[in-house]
Amino acid sequence: MSVRLLHPLIQNGLYKGDSNHAGGILACKCTDRPVKVKVSAGIAHNHACGCTKCWKPDGAAFSVVAVASSESVSVVGNGDKLAVVDPSSLIQRHACKECGTHMYGPVERDHAFKGLCFIHPELFDNGNWPEPGFAAFVSSVIEGGVDPLEMDGIRLKLKEVGLDSYDCLSPALMDYLATWTAKKNGVLH
Incomplete structure (x- = not known):
């Protein structure tokens, strides 16, 4: 059984x-x-993402996305071609109006990820960025049009290439979100 293209950079292993x-x-x-x-600093939490909001290469079920500190991200060329994809979204994804590529997405609202900027490392001019460490929002590929009958094969393929699959974020990031919420609500100090 052939498996749908996960993403060109992870399909055959990391x-x-x-x-x-x-x-x-x-x-x-x-x-x-x-x-x-x-991007003038390192990236973190690089992962395959199955959500329907992230930019993906043609034919791919997943994006590859990571975060960098927002202060390390700046537009240095042809910023006049950028527009925010969905102003109501938590992640303010700035995309090229001509080719549709998502370039960066800062989180500016009060949220655990405020101060972080989501980027697609495959767009770097150098290819030695950290490999993805997990797959997030795996079930969401169904919302993007993947047949639910393909999910077992997709999860198996993700495991074969070395990515744990989650239907949310990785446990470490979920703990980070819960800790932020607990502190904000006064449950933790």
């Missing part, structure tokens, strides 16, 4: 990236005046 990767320049898919975004 490469070993550099956990000390210091950032680089992200570029959209335009051949004329590509949008360029500088």
